[in-house]
Amino acid sequence: MDRVPILKIGPVLLVSIQVDMQDQMALALQEDLGQRIVDTGCRGVIIDITGLDIVDSFVGRTLSTIASISRVLDAETIVVGMRPAVAITLVELGLSLNGIRTALNVERGMELLARRADEDDFAEPDFVDEHEISKSP
Amino acid sequence: MALNAEQSERLNVLLTDRAEEISARWAEVAAAPLRGRLTVAEAARQTLDLQRQLQATLRAGATDVASDRSAELRAVLSEFSRGRARQGFTATETATTVLALKTAIYDVAGVEKGDEATLRDYVAWTSFIDELSLFTFESYTKARERIITEQNEQLLELSTPVVKLWEGVVSVPLVGTLDSARAQVVMERLLQALIDTGSPWAIIDITGVPAVDTQVAQHVLKTVMAARLMGAECIVSGIRPQIAQTIVALGIEFGDIVTKASLADALRHAIKMSGSELARSQRRAA
Numbered sequence: 001m002d003r004v005p006i007l008k009i010g011p012v013l014l015v016s017i018q019v020d021m022q023d024q025m026a027l028a029l030q031e032d033l034g035q036r037i038v039d040t041g042c043r044g045v046i047i048d049i050t051g052l053d054i055v056d057s058f059v060g061r062t063l064s065t066i067a068s069i070s071r072v073l074d075a076e077t078i079v080v081g082m083r084p085a086v087a088i089t090l091v092e093l094g095l096s097l098n099g100i101r102t103a104l105n106v107e108r109g110m111e112l113l114a115r116r117a118d119e120d121d122f123a124e125p126d127f128v129d130e131h132e133i134s135k136s137p
Numbered sequence: 138m139a140l141n142a143e144q145s146e147r148l149n150v151l152l153t154d155r156a157e158e159i160s161a162r163w164a165e166v167a168a169a170p171l172r173g174r175l176t177v178a179e180a181a182r183q184t185l186d187l188q189r190q191l192q193a194t195l196r197a198g199a200t201d202v203a204s205d206r207s208a209e210l211r212a213v214l215s216e217f218s219r220g221r222a223r224q225g226f227t228a229t230e231t232a233t234t235v236l237a238l239k240t241a242i243y244d245v246a247g248v249e250k251g252d253e254a255t256l257r258d259y260v261a262w263t264s265f266i267d268e269l270s271l272f273t274f275e276s277y278t279k280a281r282e283r284i285i286t287e288q289n290e291q292l293l294e295l296s297t298p299v300v301k302l303w304e305g306v307v308s309v310p311l312v313g314t315l316d317s318a319r320a321q322v323v324m325e326r327l328l329q330a331l332i333d334t335g336s337p338w339a340i341i342d343i344t345g346v347p348a349v350d351t352q353v354a355q356h357v358l359k360t361v362m363a364a365r366l367m368g369a370e371c372i373v374s375g376i377r378p379q380i381a382q383t384i385v386a387l388g389i390e391f392g393d394i395v396t397k398a399s400l401a402d403a404l405r406h407a408i409k410m411s412g413s414e415l416a417r418s419q420r421r422a423a
Contacts, residue, residue: 080368084328087363096362103368104335 004029006036012044012113013037013075014106018051026062033066037073044113045070048106050081060095067100076116078102080109139201144261149195151246152188158245159238160185166237171230183217184234191269202268211272218276222284231277235270239263297323299330306338306407307331308400310375312345320356324363331369338407339364342400344375354389361394370410372396374403 002025007014013036015029033045047063049055067077080103090097103109140148152159164181171180190213199206221231248259297319302308307330309323327339341357343349361371374397397403
């Protein structure tokens with residue numbers, strides 16, 4: 001069975017779904033992602049669904065579950081690149097993907113996560129340290 | 138019912154010999170029910186055209202509206218019905234113009250005082266004229282259908298422009314009543330524009346929507362939800378005081394969707410919000 005690759009980019013895990021999601025794949029992703037968040041200690045997850053033509057109720061619910069799991073593990077999930085047709089279908093189905101944050105594309109998703117880190121005053125600790133050291137006389 | 142050759146010939150003779158009397162009477166009878174929307178002179182021009190073509194067709198030996206020899210007559214009749222349809226006449230008014238020929242022939246040929254043969258001819262002719270009138274009716278309906286289709290298409294094209302107002306802000310000004318078909322088109326265009334321009338802000342301006350009922354509100358809410366799923370935020374603007382009253386009276390909840398009175402306010406809000414994002418990201422970069 002195919003697995004969805006999870007890439008670590010800086011403080012963010014990037015999941016790019018390129019093929020149509022089977023139910024098994026969605027469940028596998030849910031498990032893998034939880035494990036990776038714990039392993040890497042990342043605080044942001046971006047799921048790119050640009051390649052998805054169809055999001056059915058199961059995949060929609062799985063995305064919701066993944067977001068909830070991530071939140072428990074102290075990571076923010078952002079779903080990016082949803083196609084207009086997919087968005088319309090989800091709304092018509094009455095699925096609002098509760099608890100999921102969204103962004104237009106990966107770039108904006110990254111910005112959103114960075115801003116959130118900023119707001120929480122949780123910019124990457126080593127980065128802040130450097131900053132302060134360079135400022136101090 | 139088709140005419141036989143003699144009946145057709147006799148009708149042709151009648152129309153040719155007493156052409157002026159018939160055309161005068163025809164125009165008069167045809168113009169009467171149009172209540173001054175078409176002058177007798179105009180009606181006369183149209184009926185004269187029809188009469189000439191009818192004579193030509195009968196001369197060619199046509200006995201039936203559907204036959205090949207009547208092709209030109211059919212063309213003239215369709216042209217006439219199309220014209221009437223575009224001018225806004227009703228189907229009845231269009232068909233009665235053709236049916237008026239019956240009255241004209243009745244009066245001119247003196248059927249009332251005529252013998253049995255004349256009467257028999259008259260019955261055959263009237264059923265022929267009925268066929269002409271039915272054909273007119275059908276052409277009229279076709280013309281009207283075409284007009285409606287054209288207008289529908291034009292309306293859809295006109296009614297859904299998505300404009301980019303500012304860097305990262307697109308707007309869709311809604312004008313006219315919002316039904317399901319239009320709402321669908323608006324939704325699709327707006328969402329596509331969000332992708333194409335990469336805008337995180339969309340303004341739905343309902344200044345031009347005459348009334349907001351629960352259905353319209355439902356469509357707007359769906360659009361906002363879909364945009365949110367894609368990662369864009371919507372602002373609803375252009376809500377007039379009466380519409381605000383209606384919305385409250387109907388108990389429609391816009392929830393946490395930002396609503397503004399005017400498009401200008403909405404744009405200001407969008408710029409302010411994206412401006413603060415920019416400031417934050419610059420602060421972070423510094």
